[in-house]
Amino acid sequence: MAGVTVRMPFVRRAAALRALVLAALSVAIAAAALAAAAPARAEAPERVVALTPFTANILAQLGVTPVAVAEPAATEEKLSPRLRGAQRLAMSHPNGPNLEQLVALRPDAVFSSPVWRAGTPKIQNLGIRVYDSLDPQRLGTVPIGIKKIAKIVGREAQGVALANRVQREYRAASAGIRKHPRVLLVLGLAQYTLAMLGNSWGGDIIEAAGGELVTKNIKPIGRTSEGAVVGNLSNEAVVRMNPDVIIVVPHGAADEVPAIARYYRNFAPWRKTKAARTGRIYVPTDDLLLQATSDPASLIRKVRREYLKN
Amino acid sequence: MPAAAATERPAPELPLAPRVSVRRVLVVAGIVVALVAAVCASLALGSVKVPLDQVVDAMFGWLTGDQARGVDREIILQLRLPRTVTAIAVGASLGVAGALLQGSLGNPLASPDVVGVTGGAAFGAMLVILLSPGHVALLPLSALVFGMVAALLVLMISWTGTNRGGVGRLILSGIAIGAIFTAATSMLMALHPSRAPSAVMWLAGSLQTEGWPTIRSVAPYLAVGLVLAFCLMRPLNRLALGDEVAASLGTSPRLVRLVAIVAAAILASGSAALAGLLGFLGIVVPHAVRLLGGTSNNTFVVPVSALAGATLLTAGDVVARTLKAPLELPVGPMMVAIGVPLFLWLLRRAV
Numbered sequence: 001m002a003g004v005t006v007r008m009p010f011v012r013r014a015a016a017l018r019a020l021v022l023a024a025l026s027v028a029i030a031a032a033a034l035a036a037a038a039p040a041r042a043e044a045p046e047r048v049v050a051l052t053p054f055t056a057n058i059l060a061q062l063g064v065t066p067v068a069v070a071e072p073a074a075t076e077e078k079l080s081p082r083l084r085g086a087q088r089l090a091m092s093h094p095n096g097p098n099l100e101q102l103v104a105l106r107p108d109a110v111f112s113s114p115v116w117r118a119g120t121p122k123i124q125n126l127g128i129r130v131y132d133s134l135d136p137q138r139l140g141t142v143p144i145g146i147k148k149i150a151k152i153v154g155r156e157a158q159g160v161a162l163a164n165r166v167q168r169e170y171r172a173a174s175a176g177i178r179k180h181p182r183v184l185l186v187l188g189l190a191q192y193t194l195a196m197l198g199n200s201w202g203g204d205i206i207e208a209a210g211g212e213l214v215t216k217n218i219k220p221i222g223r224t225s226e227g228a229v230v231g232n233l234s235n236e237a238v239v240r241m242n243p244d245v246i247i248v249v250p251h252g253a254a255d256e257v258p259a260i261a262r263y264y265r266n267f268a269p270w271r272k273t274k275a276a277r278t279g280r281i282y283v284p285t286d287d288l289l290l291q292a293t294s295d296p297a298s299l300i301r302k303v304r305r306e307y308l309k310n
Numbered sequence: 311m312p313a314a315a316a317t318e319r320p321a322p323e324l325p326l327a328p329r330v331s332v333r334r335v336l337v338v339a340g341i342v343v344a345l346v347a348a349v350c351a352s353l354a355l356g357s358v359k360v361p362l363d364q365v366v367d368a369m370f371g372w373l374t375g376d377q378a379r380g381v382d383r384e385i386i387l388q389l390r391l392p393r394t395v396t397a398i399a400v401g402a403s404l405g406v407a408g409a410l411l412q413g414s415l416g417n418p419l420a421s422p423d424v425v426g427v428t429g430g431a432a433f434g435a436m437l438v439i440l441l442s443p444g445h446v447a448l449l450p451l452s453a454l455v456f457g458m459v460a461a462l463l464v465l466m467i468s469w470t471g472t473n474r475g476g477v478g479r480l481i482l483s484g485i486a487i488g489a490i491f492t493a494a495t496s497m498l499m500a501l502h503p504s505r506a507p508s509a510v511m512w513l514a515g516s517l518q519t520e521g522w523p524t525i526r527s528v529a530p531y532l533a534v535g536l537v538l539a540f541c542l543m544r545p546l547n548r549l550a551l552g553d554e555v556a557a558s559l560g561t562s563p564r565l566v567r568l569v570a571i572v573a574a575a576i577l578a579s580g581s582a583a584l585a586g587l588l589g590f591l592g593i594v595v596p597h598a599v600r601l602l603g604g605t606s607n608n609t610f611v612v613p614v615s616a617l618a619g620a621t622l623l624t625a626g627d628v629v630a631r632t633l634k635a636p637l638e639l640p641v642g643p644m645m646v647a648i649g650v651p652l653f654l655w656l657l658r659r660a661v
Contacts, residue, residue: 092500189508190439190446192518221634232511234357235518236385237636250443251504259444268520272384 044154045108045129049089051096054135055111056083057294058146061162062155067105070097080294095119099126109152136292137229139204143167145292169297170208177210179310181244184214184275185289186233188250188260193233193269200229202249202289205296209303210310214241235269246275247307248283249290257285282307334610337602341617345398348624352394353386355628357635360385392521397624399525400517400585403532403577405619406539408592409599409612410577413546414570415477421593422578424484425571428589429491430460431582432513436495439509440502449512450524450583454531456491457579463487465571475564480571515586515642517627524584531580538573539612542566546608588623590646594653595619601656622649 049068050056056069060082068087069079087105089097096116103126110123112132120130131152136145143163150159185202187194196202198216206213215233222228250260261283270276284306288299304310354365360382368386370376404422411420422428434456438449464487468480499509519525545566548556553563578592599614600606626645631638 092503187507189443189505190449190512191520192508192511192516194507194511218636221637221639230507231637232516232518232639234631234636234638236357236389239381239385239389240358242381256442256444260446263444263446268523269389272381272388 045152047105047107048109048111048153049097049102049105049107050086050111051089051091051116052111052113052135052291053079054145054292054294055113055131055149056080056086058149058162059111059153061294062150062153062158064153064155066111067107068097068102091116095122099123102126102128111149137201138199139170139201139208139296142170142292142296166294166296169295170300173297173300173304174208174210177304177310179308180210180212181308181310182214182241183211183308184233184238184241184243184246186246186248187230187290188248188264188283191267193235193238194230195233196249196289197229197231201292203229205289205299205303206247206308208296209300209308211245211303211308214243238270239272242273243275244278244280245307246270246273246281247289248281249287250283251287251290257283280307331604334603334605337599338614338617341614341621345617345621345624348621348628349394349398351628352397352624353390355632356385356390357631357638358385388521392519392525393517393627394624396517396519396525396584397627398620399529399532400581400588401591401619401621401623402616403535403581403619404588404591404623405595405599405615405617406536406612407574407577407581408594408619409596409608409615410539410542410546410570410574411592412596413606413608413611414542414549414567414574415480416550417477417481418597419593420481421589422574423488423589423592424481425575425578426460426464426484426487426491427457427575427578428582428587429488429495431457431579432587433460433491433495433498435512435582435586436498436509439512440498440505443505447520450519450528454528454579454583457582458575460487460491461571461575461579465568469568475567477567480567511640512586514640515588515645516638516640517585517623517630518638519584528580528583531576535573535577535580536616538569539577542570542573543608543612546570546612550606550608585623585641588642588645590642590649591619591623594649595622598649598653598656 048059048064048066050059050066051070056066057080059066060080065082066086068089069083070091071088089101091097096112096119099119099122102110102123107128109129109131111134112120112123112130113135114132117132120132123130134145134148136142143166146163146166147156147159150156150162183206185196185206187196195215195218197218197220198213199220203213203216207216215231218231218233220228220231246264248260248264250257264270264283265276265281270281275281293299353369354362364382365386368383371383372387372391408421411422411424412418415424417424431453434452434454435449437456438445438452464480464484467483467487469475473479499506545561548559548561549563549566551559556563556566581588595618596611596615599611599618603610603614605611622645623641626648627641629648630641630644633639633644
């Protein structure tokens, strides 16, 4: 009996140990199986291509040099000197880059934009990651865009620091505003008054620079997510709004800007506005008011200095 | 003498001197009333509210040469009035152009597209908008010139070789030339995507112009086209009897067709120069007029198409600029939204 009484706890202990080992093994196998089934956590891409000036410049500031960047148009934001070595890709609608050229670069990730979204699935089908919604559409989303880019390339700490610095700088650029002129911001395309609305990048910059955007309360036709930030404004409304300043952002080559400026300064439907009468119709030589820049503070200062004079 | 024979034969004279019917008088009266209403609405309504007494004062001041100033007056006289005049001129021109082409080619599907004008004018406009935006003031001229160049090419091709001047040859030449210009336009848009929004605006049709300066530059061409069209009404009636009968009545079918196409090309090019592409008017308005009046007589169809086209475009423009004010919608789709239900209703009754 004693032997039995002695052996029974031992047998129970051994059985319990076996059960414990089996359970641990089962958990380990299940965990391994789950890990194998779950998508692998995206590793920071080593070879990246940037198709917008914003993403290219932010990557450069984060210390990541893209293997290629989109060939900037004549009036677009200047690329950082750090991108001098990156190959230039010519862009064309609807895909953006030539897919054969792109594949030859063996990129792990492509930073694209909504403009080239038609090409996104085609690039993804080639096994390349595509991020096409990181270009900020509003001034307030610049820091968010920077942090997202930084996270993707595995430089979160630098991203936070850069985002905070950019935010601090553009807030400082809005300080000390003395005058708030009423501003109409239009896309200089033919004889139509394609006005930038309050939900646009350009509208945000004007407001940050102390201007009062005369179209800020006009609701766009269509969805903002689909790019409805511009509206064909009636010239009757322009005359009634009577802006102090009209800024026409041309979509032309830089050498065409003087002719475009002459056209709009003599544009008959605007002739009675205060802007036309006081000679304050401006035509910039760049298109920084149309799309996000990595340095909004400089842009705000430029708008204040050259156009709003406040 | 065929001309003398024509005056001696009572039967062919019928289409040349139509009897005045109550139905047609009512149709003309109805369209005139609608046009007056559309013009009043066009002057009174817009993106901004101008009190009616200000509108009336501004119009009386304009008529009497009063030089008073003010924002409301500026809006009425420098923006709304030229726009209303443009709508009337373009609507009338496109209605007449369609009537001329359908009458001269004996083809119910004939419109300014058929003689290549639309494709040529679009190419001319895109050249300026996409390639040389700095010279946008030349847009109306470029559209006008290329519309007429396209028509000239079509005429040169169709008036040479075998079966020259034949309707089939002309239509096929028009389709070929139109295709070339359309392809060139597409290529320009693909190469300059960033400027595409204004190209789309122009292609969808818009009466947003610089106002009086643009009207002044195009009006002489439209006037010539309309005068030619009204001179062609009776010859077109003879042509409707068949080429042989028309020839026996002293009318040269080829000459009438040639002049009709030239007039239609001038009218359609001038219209494109002012308002972009509004092809719908050219094809639908003459049919609607025939269905309403119950006749194909060109002395009725041509002038009434002018009135109906002017009415439809003026009304469409009022809707386009007030529906989402202060933003404007393209007038082409608005005009289709108003015109197509009316046309389908007429078509259903006719069938």
